[in-house]
Amino acid sequence: MDVARLRSEIPAVQRMTYLNTGWSGPSPVSVVEAVQRRLEYESYNGPTSPDVIESGGEVALEAREAVAGLINASPDEVLLTSSTTDGINTVMAGLPWNAGDEIITCSLEHASILLPCYQLRRLRGVEVNVLSFAPDEARGSILDKVAGALTERTRMVFFSHVEYSTGLRMPVEAIRRLTAGRGVWTLIDGAQGVGHVQVDVRALDCDFYAMPGQKWLLGPDGTGALYIRKSMIPLVEPVRVSGSWAKSYDRSGGVDPDTDCIDKLAVGTVGSPVKAGLVEGIRFVGSVGAEAIESRVLALASMLAERLTRIPGVEVLSPTQGPGQSGLVTFTMAGRDPEETARRLWLSRRIVIRNVSYPECLRASLDFFNTEEEVEILADAVRSLA
Ligand SMILES: Cc1ncc(COP(=O)(O)O)c(C=O)c1O
Secondary structure (H helix, E strand, O other): OOHHHHHHOOHHHHHOEEOOOOOOOOOOHHHHHHHHHHHHHHHHOOOOOHHHHHHHHHHHHHHHHHHHHHHOOOHHHEEEEOOHHHHHHHHHHHOOOOOOOEEEEEOOOOHHHHHHHHHHHHHHOOEEEEEOOOOOOOHHHHHHHHHHHOOOOEEEEEEEOEOOOOOOEOOHHHHHHHHOOOOOEEEEEOOOOEOOEOOOHHHHOOOEEEEEOOOOOOOOOOOEEEEEOHHHHHHOOOOOOOHHHEEEEOOOOOEEEOOOOHHHHOOOOOOHHHHHHHHHHHHHHHHHOHHHHHHHHHHHHHHHHHHHHOOOOEEEOOOOOOOOOOOEEEEEEOOOOHHHHHHHHHHHHOEEOEEEOOOOEEEEEOOOOOOHHHHHHHHHHHHHHO
């Protein structure tokens, strides 16, 4: 991998030590230009002129195909969304829940998982079982806890592919094997998955996979996608409804809903410029290669964890080796407030990392364009603060 060349195409990394892809990835110039080009083309050529409309449809199709190629899905199983959370809500609100159905999730999850579950509990009487996991909970223990929590009322297991809070990479495939044949839906939050670790929805055997465009795919804000296994599409009712829901309808109340087509879940006009940016982000990240990205981020993460562990008062919470490891490294510093520390690292060294509220810690994201030198810069800065 020619890291220097890739970095030369990403302006932000030349201006600061950017270690926060897990929040939002720094776009390469080509992504910004793709958005700009499409925006100008639409605006200057009449947004509803036939050529613009037709090519807008092509951009959307290209984006679906690009996502499908990335995760080994078929384009008709991919819905373009505006974010991970958008996709999650489409699934959670649209499934046929019964009061007393149970969802299994865990304590390390993002608000975008926990709160849609809690809302279903309030509105539909669904039970939510939040398993308590250590920041680096071992694979065997995760599987034991999930197996022990399954009941005949379990209707869904809902975990992140990679936990945003501690970088714990979840054994989602093995969890799926535990629930196979029991009528349990599997929804995976891929906010920290796609573009970071390799994703193959067929191998995962999941029913739903929600993902963003703006994080590890380096695309613009306002982009994302939702994978729904083909056979599951009829089960998800559109809760927010638009013209694409109906094959036909009349003025006296008649409607023939399109139950089988994922487009039934699309709502309103969504800008083509950001979709063009997403396509370019996927192309850029794809040119680096999923396998190469995964092995580089793991190497950088191991290096950072090793440097941090040597600093007195610093504790690394993330798994630092084995199948639970990812490119997210979270750590605490004795006597230091994480939010204030993140701010100081920015003000004093132009280092961008973030704090996480549960467990309270700092989080660095290592992406393929980051360097060993940047790892040393962060470790050095943490050492001086400690
Ligand atoms: C695990 C997880 N889920 C959901 C989200 C929210 O993502 P989005 O802004 O794409 O909805 C994040 C964002 O950091 C995340 O880490």
